[in-house]
Amino acid sequence: MPELAGRGAGWQAAAMDAPQLNPRATLAQRLLMGVVVPATNVTTEAEMADLRPRGVVNATARIANPDRAVASDADAAVVRAAMVAGLMDALDTLAPAQPDHVAIGVMVENFAGGGTAGDALLAQAAARVGCPVTVPTHATLAALVALGITRIALLTPFFPKGDAAAVAFLEEAGIAVPRVLGLRAPGPAAIARVTEDRLREAVRELDRPDVQAIVQVGTNLPFAAVALAAEAELGKPVLATNPVTYWHALRRAGVRDAIPGAGRLFALT
Structure with missing residues (x-):
C-alpha cells in the first residue's frame, strides 16, 4: 500500500505540473x-x-x-517556374503553426499571370494554408486607393517582362505609369545586394512633378529605409513593397495600429 500511495502522489504532482495553455500562442495574442x-x-x-x-x-x-x-527574360522565367512549384510546399511547412493570415512575399503575377490565373493561385494558396493570404500586388493597389493616388513612377529589380507584368496589373486597375525603371538584377539573390546609393539614385531618376508617388515592387530589393527617407525629402508617398504588403495584411487581419515614424501609409488607421 505505501508503494501505491507513493505512485498516486506522483501522478497528482505530475498533473499539477501540466502547462496552462493559452487559446492562442503566448507571444501572438493579437x-x-x-x-x-x-x-x-x-x-x-x-x-x-x-x-x-x-x-x-x-x-x-x-x-x-x-x-x-539571370541575364535575360528567359533566365528569369526559369527562376519564376521554380518559385511557383515551391509555393504550396512552403505553405505546407507553415500550416502546422496555424497562422491567422499569410503575407506572400513574392509578386504572384510575375510567375502566374494576373487576372483569373493569379486569382486561382491565391485561392489555392489560401485553401492550402487554411487562412486568408495577402500578396504585394493587391496590397499596392489598396495602398494607392487609401492614399488617393492614380499616377506613379515604378521601380523594379526585373527585366522587361517582369516590368511589363507589374505595369499591367497597375494599369488594369486604372493607375497611370508614365515612367518605369527596371534594375535588371543579375540573379535572385543579387536583388538583395543592390546598394542604397543605387536605390537613392533610382528615386532621383524616377521623380518628376507629373507623378504623385514612387512605387517599388520586387520583395528582395532592400528599399524600405530608402523609401522612408525619400518620402520625407520629396513630400510625396514613396512606397516600398514589403511595408506595403505588411500594412495591407495587418489591416485585413484587423490590426490597425498607427506606427509613428513608419511613413504616411502607417499613419492611416
Whole structure:
C-alpha cells in the first residue's frame, strides 16, 4: 500500500505540473502572421519585422528556388517556374503553426499571370494554408486607393517582362505609369545586394512633378529605409513593397495600429 500511495502522489504532482495553455500562442495574442518568401530572399523578413506591432508574431516559410544567373527574360522565367512549384510546399511547412493570415512575399503575377490565373493561385494558396493570404500586388493597389493616388513612377529589380507584368496589373486597375525603371538584377539573390546609393539614385531618376508617388515592387530589393527617407525629402508617398504588403495584411487581419515614424501609409488607421 505505501508503494501505491507513493505512485498516486506522483501522478497528482505530475498533473499539477501540466502547462496552462493559452487559446492562442503566448507571444501572438493579437495575430500570428505567416510570411512566405523565396529562399534567396533575405530582405522581406527584416523589413516586415521592423514594423511588427506588439502582440503580433511573424512566422516565416521559404520557397525553394535556385540562385542562378539571370541575364535575360528567359533566365528569369526559369527562376519564376521554380518559385511557383515551391509555393504550396512552403505553405505546407507553415500550416502546422496555424497562422491567422499569410503575407506572400513574392509578386504572384510575375510567375502566374494576373487576372483569373493569379486569382486561382491565391485561392489555392489560401485553401492550402487554411487562412486568408495577402500578396504585394493587391496590397499596392489598396495602398494607392487609401492614399488617393492614380499616377506613379515604378521601380523594379526585373527585366522587361517582369516590368511589363507589374505595369499591367497597375494599369488594369486604372493607375497611370508614365515612367518605369527596371534594375535588371543579375540573379535572385543579387536583388538583395543592390546598394542604397543605387536605390537613392533610382528615386532621383524616377521623380518628376507629373507623378504623385514612387512605387517599388520586387520583395528582395532592400528599399524600405530608402523609401522612408525619400518620402520625407520629396513630400510625396514613396512606397516600398514589403511595408506595403505588411500594412495591407495587418489591416485585413484587423490590426490597425498607427506606427509613428513608419511613413504616411502607417499613419492611416
